[in-house]
Amino acid sequence: MIPEDNRFESDPVDALPDDPGLPAGWMAETPDGDDAATVERLTELLRDHERAGRGWPGSGEDEVRVEVSERGVAMRENLVVRDPDGRIQAWGSVHDRAEGRMLFVHIVGREVDERVADRCSEVLFDWAEAQARAVGAARGLPEQQIDTGSFADDERQHGWLADAGFERVRTWWQMSRSVEAAEAELVPDPARWERKGVVFRLVERQGGPDSDGMPDEGDLRAVHDVLEGAFTDHFNSTEETFDEFIHRLREDPGHRWDHWWLAEIVDGEGGEPEPAGALVGTVSESGTGPDGSYVAYLGVLESARGRGVATGLLRTIIADAASRGRDRVGLEVDADSPTGADGLYTAMGWGTKYVTESWHKDVTVT
Structure with a gap:
């Protein structure tokens, strides 16, 4: 399920001025995402960026490959800036996330001279705006949003974003909850259980629940539909096609x-199950200790709120994590969410580990 062809400008020569203003010997180019040394260096830059912004690194080479590998660039494009020795000192990545919304990764090495770092940053912003115009034009839009992020304590990044015309628009709490082995009994069976007319179950798999077969497409579409419906009125919600959604996740x-x-809600004996909520989880690998689980998406349709659907789904992933020997479950919550979701998470044991921000810029498409 790979979406349409890449809508970006793949040649940096066509996305940057003839002279981008870099110091003598410095150059901007597209990285080779299949080169092990390139992936290793980009991972080093990313981890340094995380360490400076929140105090510790968390990403690894797998996260970088998502951005730069041949599979990843189906909906992405990348740019690196090399110093005269050929060492990568800055990295930009853009992702055609959904119609009208382009994600942007902006990283400049922490050991680069301040003036040179400023120029590297400007080159990344210039390139990102050119890519926003390209993808916006390909989608037939008059305006394209660039959506990027920053750690709340990264003042260097804040300065660059503000100077480039970005506006801080949202704050996000990155929350975590410890998991105890006994919580495997929190629900009867994470694969399927029922409470007060609500059935909580894994998406069905071809060949049965214990098989490695592909999930039932009907169930996947149900998850997509629930999440689209649940987030319609949420901050910066943009419609994402089913193929885009599955490919990205x-x-x-x-x-x-x-x-x-x-x-699913089942009202009355013999009633048809109606999808009401969905949770998409992932594995958070630590590399040095027990893995964790992460709530990538949790959505409940407005018509089903107040029936314990969100609580049941959260209890399910906690019990699942405990049964797998994991020690934590993480999630992200909008600090300004009108739904009061943070109250539910806090009541169930989640606490804020660090804070991130969203910064946006709208680019006119010509």
Whole structure:
């Protein structure tokens, strides 16, 4: 399920001025995502960026490959800036996330001279705006949003974003909850259980629940439809096609089909189950200790709120994590969410581990 062809401008020569203004000997180019040394260096830059912004690194080479590999660039494009020795010192990545919304990764090495770092940053922004115009034109839009992020304590990044015309628009709490082994009994069976007319179950698999077969497409479409419906009125919600949704989530290094749950309401004996909620989880690999689970998406249709659907889905992923020997479940919550979701998470034991921000810029498409 790969979406349409890449809509970006693949040649940096066509996306940057003839002279981008880099110091003598510095150059901007498209990286080779299949080159091991390139992936290793980009991972080093990303981890340094995380360490400076929140105090510790968390990403690995798998996350970088999502951005730069041949599979990843179906909906992405990348640019690196090399110093005179050929060492990558800055990296930009754009992702055609959904109609009208382009994600942008902006990383500049922490050891680069301040003036040179400023120029590298400007080149990445210039390139990203050119890519926004390209993808916006390909989609037939008058305006294209660039959506990028920053750690709340990364003042260097904040300065660059503000100077480039970006506006800080949202704050996100990155929350975590410890998991105890005994919580495997939190629900009767994470694969399927029922409470007060709501059935919580894994998406069905071809060949049965214990098989490695592909999920039932009807169930996947139900998950997509629920999440689209649940987030219609949420901040910066943009419609994402089913193919875009599935392709993007399968790219996640922590993707597992047996971490997708549906909640269905069954009213009355013999009634048809109606999808009311969905949770898409992933694996958070630590590399040095127990893995964790992560709530990538949790949505409940407005018509089903107040029936314990969100609570049931959260209890399900906690019990599933405990049964797998994991020690934590993470999630992200909108600090300004009108639904009061943070209250539910706090009541169920989640606490804020660090804070991130969304910064946006709208680019006119010519």
